């Protein structure tokens with residue numbers, strides 16, 4: 001941990017692959033053995049603390065956040081002073097070894113609280129992009145990097161996307177990803193993420209209300225000592241994930257899930273519960289969607305504003321293959 005505090009803001013990498021049907025039908029990238037996965041995590045400087053799988057994907061809670069492995073995609077988020085982008089080279093090595101081809105790369109992150117504590121290549125967004133440009137194969141030729149601003153210098157959204165010549169325009173899809181970053185958590189609620197010797201992760205999931213956010217999800221959680229909490233939820237082919245740094249002065253929590261535009265008000269209901277679990281002073285919500293995202297964003301605002309949070313900014317940008325990214329920020333109005 002940096003002398004000043006723990007860096008909660010995660011770096012997030014998503015890689016997509018394609019391959020011949022038999023390779024994908026056999027499980028695609030899920031066939032990677034655990035030793036090889038550990039080699040990748042070693043480069044990033046984190047380890048697996050718990051895992052759970054279903055027929056669609058494997059989910060790992062890491063010492064610093066989470067990893068999800070699907071037959072044709074991986075999503076890895078890591079926080080602290082991990083070197084997430086150092087996973088690209090070993091991932092690409094194993095992807096090629098398995099007869100798969102990388103077709104898309106997405107990298108996102110918020111604003112580090114302690115930027116000076118970040119090691120290379122995470123010393124600045126410019127450095128991260130330059131490293132990504134060097135590591136990615138040339139066939140990912142459509143590339144775009146952008147910093148989406150908000151009203152607050154503490155919250156902006158860094159996005160890099162790259163894809164091959166076949167998918168510069170997103171293929172319309174009903175799925176969207178929501179990434180929420182929350183700072184200045186309510187102190188009383190944050191205390192629930194401190195452990196006494198007998199507290200289990202399961203108890204934290206229940207006491208905090210996290211278990212009710214998506215009641216149908218199977219939750220795999222971990223309570224850190226003396227504080228901190230991480231969980232992955234698996235529900236059919238959809239994941240959700242929460243990471244909490246509850247220490248006063250640099251408190252942070254993140255929530256991420258996948259939704260479908262056809263689920264009537266799922267995202268509104270989820271957002272309400274998330275805000276009630278953490279009551280953050282400031283919150284950013286980023287949605288990535290290949291179809292129209294305006295309705296999802298309206299649902300988010302309608303869910304959050306009645307809980308005493310006001311939208312302060314909304315920035316929209318388009319990225320190759322990923323589609324539209326909408327970055328909204330909210331702050332708590334009035335006293336807690």
Ligand SMILES: C[S@+](CC[C@H](N)C(=O)[O-])C[C@H]1O[C@@H](n2cnc3c(N)ncnc32)[C@H](O)[C@@H]1O
Pocket residue numbers: 006007008009010063064065078079080224225226227228229230243244245246247252253254
């Ligand atoms: C790994 S967890 C959750 C990570 C998540 N990305 C976040 O934003 O908070 C981080 C919290 O656990 C605490 N913690 C305790 N032991 C830890 C360990 N061995 N590795 C990482 N974090 C640890 C940190 O101080 C922090 O409060």
